[in-house]
Amino acid sequence: MVKVIDGRRLAEGLRPNLLRRGQAVAERRGAPPGLAVILVGNDPASAVYVRNKIRACEAVGIRSACLRFPESIGNADLLETIANLNADPGIDGILVQLPLPAHIRLDQVLEAISVQKDVDGFHLYNVGGLVTGNTIFSPCTPYGVVKLLESENIPIEGQNVVVVGASNIVGKPMALMLMARGATVAICHAKTRDLAQFTILADILVVAAGVPNLIIGQMVKTGAVVIDVGINRLADGCITGDVDFNGVSAKASRITPVPGGVGPMTVTMLLENTIASAERALAHQQSHAAPDIPQFQRA
Ligand SMILES: NC(=O)C1=CN([C@@H]2O[C@H](COP(=O)(O)OP(=O)(O)OC[C@H]3O[C@@H](n4cnc5c(N)ncnc54)[C@H](OP(=O)(O)O)[C@@H]3O)[C@@H](O)[C@H]2O)C=CC1
Numbered sequence: 545m546v547k548v549i550d551g552r553r554l555a556e557g558l559r560p561n562l563l564r565r566g567q568a569v570a571e572r573r574g575a576p577p578g579l580a581v582i583l584v585g586n587d588p589a590s591a592v593y594v595r596n597k598i599r600a601c602e603a604v605g606i607r608s609a610c611l612r613f614p615e616s617i618g619n620a621d622l623l624e625t626i627a628n629l630n631a632d633p634g635i636d637g638i639l640v641q642l643p644l645p646a647h648i649r650l651d652q653v654l655e656a657i658s659v660q661k662d663v664d665g666f667h668l669y670n671v672g673g674l675v676t677g678n679t680i681f682s683p684c685t686p687y688g689v690v691k692l693l694e695s696e697n698i699p700i701e702g703q704n705v706v707v708v709g710a711s712n713i714v715g716k717p718m719a720l721m722l723m724a725r726g727a728t729v730a731i732c733h734a735k736t737r738d739l740a741q742f743t744i745l746a747d748i749l750v751v752a753a754g755v756p757n758l759i760i761g762q763m764v765k766t767g768a769v770v771i772d773v774g775i776n777r778l779a780d781g782c783i784t785g786d787v788d789f790n791g792v793s794a795k796a797s798r799i800t801p802v803p804g805g806v807g808p809m810t811v812t813m814l815l816e817n818t819i820a821s822a823e824r825a826l827a828h829q830q831s832h833a834a835p836d837i838p839q840f841q842r843a
């Protein structure tokens with residue numbers, strides 16, 4: 545019988561400790577952890593995600609602000625907004641909700657965010673740290689998947705992992721994080737020939753492609769752990785993952801549902817990163833030390 549992993553319950557279980565840590569920062573610093581979310585344009589899905597993040601912040605005592613800008617905002621104005629947030633001691637985390645409009649230089653925006661406030665883990669310094677093991681912030685979705693596996697006592701070391709999807713924000717960091725924990729990792733993407741040939745080998749199968757029913761039962765090894773990251777909105781307004789939940793449940797030992805699987809863990813890892821950032825800022829302030837991370841700015 546398959547066990548359905550309840551990501552919402554796991555995420556809620558992490559909240560009391562986050563609340564305690566957030567309150568401890570507020571007491572010692574005189575200000576709670578602070579998160580700024582930048583939202584450009586009026587994509588309805590982005591607005592829903594941002595509202596969820598803001599609500600989750602409130603529950604653990606993070607002071608959050610959503611900065612909304614019209615679709616037409618200029619590149620330079622966005623960079624200036626980020627520079628101001630970098631300099632604001634009340635802000636511990638800066639998140640620029642993706643996707644951004646095509647005229648915005650995504651690379652410039654991500655590299656403008658102070659490495660110490662990059663709670664999404666999208667700055668090149670943090671991306672590079674996934675390779676070298678020096679990362680300051682891990683990206684929230686893959687981090688949430690790792691936490692979920694750990695919470696369920698699912699071993700990673702020595703396991704065959706197949707990641708379906710190779711994006712910069714989910715698939716690639718996911719593969720690196722699991723490799724760092726001793727897994728043997730294969731990464732599949734849209735140009736992979738015969739996806740099933742790879743997925744059938746997986747002890748742990750992580751799917752983040754954005755294609756409903758991409759993974760069906762016959763592509764999954766008996767007893768595999770199947771993590772469905774996909775979020776697909778159907779015509780009827782319901783959301784569904786990338787995995788045929790019923791068919792795959794007949795083969796897998798564990799499976800995450802959508803909704804109620806990876807999504808709530810993603811949001812909780814954003815809270816974790818924001819509070820960790822505030823703790824680091826406090827420790828740094830008390831040690832009177834010089835900044836330990838370069839800012840990548842030329843004089
Ligand atoms: N639950 C959560 O917290 C989150 C969920 N998501 C969801 O996860 C999914 C992936 O997100 P994201 O990584 O940003 O998406 P992207 O669209 O950026 O990347 C999708 C990846 O999947 C690959 N892919 C697409 N079609 C296929 C296919 N038929 N077979 C194999 N691989 C395929 C693409 O390949 P190629 O590189 O060759 O184009 C690409 O690497 C989406 O549904 C998104 O909504 C995203 C973030 C957080």
Ligand SMILES: Nc1nc(=O)c2c([nH]1)NC[C@@H]1CN(c3ccc(C(=O)N[C@@H](CCC(=O)O)C(=O)O)cc3)C=[N+]21
Nearest residue numbers: 593640641642643664684783803804805807808810811
């Ligand atoms: N800078 C940036 N960082 C992100 O982390 C980021 C982003 N941009 N852009 C969009 C994607 C998507 N993403 C999700 C977060 C939470 C849920 C989530 O909470 N899902 C719930 C509810 C979903 C629902 O009901 O709509 C669930 O799966 O149970 C989903 C998706 C973060 N993303």
Ligand SMILES: [Mg+2]
Nearest residue numbers: 804805806807
């Ligand atoms: Mg989910």
